[in-house]
Amino acid sequence: MLAFEIITPTTILLCFLGVFIGIIMGAIPGMTATMAIAIFLPLTYVLEMVDSIGLLIGLYVGGISGGLVPAILLNIPGTPSSLCTTFDGYPMTQKGEGEKALKIGITASIIGGFFSLTILYLFAPFLASIAIDFSSVDKFLIIVFALTIIASITKGGLLAGIFSGILGIFISLIGRFPDNNEMRLMPPGLEEQLVYGFSLLPVLIGLFAIGQILQEAEDGMKPATHQKKDLNKPKQGKKFSLKIFNGQYINIIRSSFLGTFIGMLPGVGGSAASITAYSQTKSFSKHPERMGTGEPEGIISSESANNGLIGGALIPLLTLGIPGDSTTAILIGAFLLQGIEIGPLFISSNPDLWSGIIISLVIANIVMFVLMFFSIKYFAKIVFIPKHIIFPIIIIMCVVGSYAINNGVMFDVWTLLIFGLLGYIFPKIGIQIAPFLIGFILGMEAEKYFIDSLKGSGGDLSVFFTQGPIAIVLWILIIGSLAYAIVDNQKSKKNQAST
Amino acid sequence: MIPAFFTMNMSFDEYHLIFPRIIISLLIILAVVIVIQKIIKMIRKKEKRSFSFRFFSENYDAMKFYGTLLLLLLYPLALGLIGFLPASILFMFAITVLYAGNFNKKTIIVSISNSLLASIAVWYVFGRLFEITLP
Numbered sequence: 001m002l003a004f005e006i007i008t009p010t011t012i013l014l015c016f017l018g019v020f021i022g023i024i025m026g027a028i029p030g031m032t033a034t035m036a037i038a039i040f041l042p043l044t045y046v047l048e049m050v051d052s053i054g055l056l057i058g059l060y061v062g063g064i065s066g067g068l069v070p071a072i073l074l075n076i077p078g079t080p081s082s083l084c085t086t087f088d089g090y091p092m093t094q095k096g097e098g099e100k101a102l103k104i105g106i107t108a109s110i111i112g113g114f115f116s117l118t119i120l121y122l123f124a125p126f127l128a129s130i131a132i133d134f135s136s137v138d139k140f141l142i143i144v145f146a147l148t149i150i151a152s153i154t155k156g157g158l159l160a161g162i163f164s165g166i167l168g169i170f171i172s173l174i175g176r177f178p179d180n181n182e183m184r185l186m187p188p189g190l191e192e193q194l195v196y197g198f199s200l201l202p203v204l205i206g207l208f209a210i211g212q213i214l215q216e217a218e219d220g221m222k223p224a225t226h227q228k229k230d231l232n233k234p235k236q237g238k239k240f241s242l243k244i245f246n247g248q249y250i251n252i253i254r255s256s257f258l259g260t261f262i263g264m265l266p267g268v269g270g271s272a273a274s275i276t277a278y279s280q281t282k283s284f285s286k287h288p289e290r291m292g293t294g295e296p297e298g299i300i301s302s303e304s305a306n307n308g309l310i311g312g313a314l315i316p317l318l319t320l321g322i323p324g325d326s327t328t329a330i331l332i333g334a335f336l337l338q339g340i341e342i343g344p345l346f347i348s349s350n351p352d353l354w355s356g357i358i359i360s361l362v363i364a365n366i367v368m369f370v371l372m373f374f375s376i377k378y379f380a381k382i383v384f385i386p387k388h389i390i391f392p393i394i395i396i397m398c399v400v401g402s403y404a405i406n407n408g409v410m411f412d413v414w415t416l417l418i419f420g421l422l423g424y425i426f427p428k429i430g431i432q433i434a435p436f437l438i439g440f441i442l443g444m445e446a447e448k449y450f451i452d453s454l455k456g457s458g459g460d461l462s463v464f465f466t467q468g469p470i471a472i473v474l475w476i477l478i479i480g481s482l483a484y485a486i487v488d489n490q491k492s493k494k495n496q497a498s499t
Numbered sequence: 500m501i502p503a504f505f506t507m508n509m510s511f512d513e514y515h516l517i518f519p520r521i522i523i524s525l526l527i528i529l530a531v532v533i534v535i536q537k538i539i540k541m542i543r544k545k546e547k548r549s550f551s552f553r554f555f556s557e558n559y560d561a562m563k564f565y566g567t568l569l570l571l572l573l574y575p576l577a578l579g580l581i582g583f584l585p586a587s588i589l590f591m592f593a594i595t596v597l598y599a600g601n602f603n604k605k606t607i608i609v610s611i612s613n614s615l616l617a618s619i620a621v622w623y624v625f626g627r628l629f630e631i632t633l634p
C-alpha cells in the first residue's frame with residue numbers, strides 16, 4: 001500500500017492522541033472542537049506537515065464526536081453541533097438507557113464520518129479542477145458569496161451579519177498592501193508591530209477561547225447544575241445492538257448527506273447541520289410525535305449529520321481556500337505555518353498531503369469509534385472536571401501558543417487579549433463572531449482579487465457583471481442567499497406575531 | 500458608452516486605499532441603516548420601555564470578571580519581568596483561587612498543585628521537548 005509511505009507511525013500516534021484529547025475537550029461543556037484545534041495549532045509548528053494534519057484532524061473528529069457525551073448524559077450539548085442530540089438522548093438517559101444512547105450516537109457518528117469522507121474524496125478533486133480556471137472576478141465573487149451566505153444563516157439579522165463580516169474585512173486590511181508597499185489604516189504608534197496586520201492565530205484563539213472564558217467569568221464560573229448532582233448508575237436497560245439501526249438506513253444517509261452539504265456551504269457551522277437533519281428526520285418520521293421522547297432515530301440523525309459536516313467543511317477549504325466553518329478556518333492557519341498555499345491547485349500539487357488528509361480522516365474516525373465505544377464509561381466522567389481547574393490551563397496554553405506562533409512575538413499575546421476582549425464584547429452588541437472571522441480571514445484575499453480584477457479592466461466596475469458564465473452563476477447564488485435570508489426573516493416574524 | 504459612475508480611477512500610488520475606502524463606506528452605510536431600523540422598531544413599539552440596554556447579565560460576577568481581566572493584563576507583563584515558569588505558576592495559582600471562589604485549605608492545595616503541574620508540564624513539553632520559544 002502506498003498509504004504507509006505517506007503516513008508514518010508518528011502520524012498515527014498523533015492522530016490517536018488528537019482524537020483522545022479532542023473527545024475530552026468536546027465532552028467538556030463550553031469547550032469546542034474549534035478551541036481544541038486553536039490551542040494545539042502552535043504545537044504543529046515543529047511537526048512535519050502530514051503529522052500535524054494527523055493531529056489536527058484527530059482533534060477535529062474527536063472534538064465534534066465528544067460533544068455527544070454531555071448532550072446525552074446531562075442534557076447539555078458539549079459542542080454546539082450536538083445540540084439536537086440532547087432532544088432524544090437525554091430522555092433515554094432518564095429512562096436508564098444512557099449507555100445505549102451513547103453507543104447509538106457513536107455508531108451514527110462513524111457512519112456520518114465515513115459518508116462525508118467519501119464525498120470529500122470523490123468530489124474535491126473535481127471541484128478543484130473546475131476552480132483552477134476561475135478568474136480574479138470569480139474568486140472575488142466567491143468570497144462575497146461566502147460572506148452573504150454566512151450572514152444569511154446566522155441568527156440575529158441579515159444586516160448585522162453582513163456588518164460583522166465587513167468589519168472583519170476592515171480589521172484584516174490593517175497593515176501593508178503588498179502591491180505597492182503602502183501602509184494604511186494604521187493605529188498611531190503601532191506601525192512596527194502591524195506591518196503584516198494582526199496575526200491570524202492570536203485573533204482566532206482570542207475570539208474563541210479567551211472570549212468564552214471571560215463570558216464564563218462574568219457568569220461566575222458556577223459549577224453547572226450537573227456538576228453537583230451525582231449521575232446515578234444507569235440501570236441495566238435494554239442493551240445496545242446493531243438491530244436498532246434496522247430501518248434507519250434512509251435516515252442515516254439523508255442526515256449524513258445534509259450534514260456534508262451544509263458543511264460545504266462556506267462559514268455555516270455544525271449546529272445548523274444538526275438542526276436541519278433533525279427537523280428533516282422529524283418530518284419524514286413515521287412517528288413524529290415520539291421524537292424528542294427518547295427515540296434512537298433522533299440521536300442517529302443529529303450525530304450522523306454533525307460528523308458528516310467534517311468532510312463537507314473540508315471541501316471548500318481544500319478546493320477554493322475558503323473555510324467551510326470556523327474550525328476549518330483555523331486549519332488554514334496550520335497550512336500557513338508550513339508555508340503551503342491552499343487553493344484550487346492544492347490537491348494536484350500536493351498529492352501526498354491530500355492522501356494524508358484522507359487517510360488521517362479514516363484513522364481518526366476508526367480511533368474515535370473504538371475509543372469511545374469501549375471506554376465510554378470513563379469519558380462520561382470528564383464532564384465532572386471543575387472549571388477552575390480546566391480554564392487556567394487553557395489560558396496558559398493560549399498565551400504560550402500565541403507567543404510561539406511567530407517565534408516569540410510579545411505583541412501577539414496582546415493581540416490575543418485584545419481579540420479575547422472583543423470576542424466577549426461582540427456578541428453582546430450584536431456583532432456575530434462567525435461572519436467576522438470569515439471576513440477577517442478572507443479580507444486580504446478579497447482585496448487582492450478586487451484590485452486584480454480592476455487592473456484587468458482599467459478601473460471599469462462593470463467587469464464584475466460581464467465576465468462569463470461563472471460570474472453570473474455566482475451572482476445568482478449571492479442574490480439567492482440574500483433572498484433566502486429576507487424570506488426566512490419575514491417567516492419567523494410572522495410566526496412570532498401569530499404566537 | 501459606460502457611465503462614468505462605473506469607472507474607478509486606478510493609479511498605482513492609490514492601490515492601497517481603494518478597497519479600504521469601499522469597505523469603510525459600506526460599514527458606515529450599514530451602521531446607519533441598522534440604527535434607523537432600531538429606531539423605527541422603537542417607535543412602532545411606542546416606547547413600551549425606554550431604551551434599556553444591559554451589557555452585563557443580571558447578577559454578574561464582578562469580582563471574577565474584573566479579576567480575570569486584571570490577571571490577564573498582569574500575566575504578559577510578568578512574563579517579561581520574571582520569566583515563564585515563575586510568572587505562569589503565580590498566574591495560575593491566582594486565577595485558580597479566584598475561580599474556585601474561596602480560600603480554604605482544599606482550594607489552596609488544588610491551586611498549588613494545578614499551577615505547578617500545568618506550568619511545568621507546558622514548560623517541559625513545549626519548551627524542552629518541542630523546543631518552542633517560550634516567553
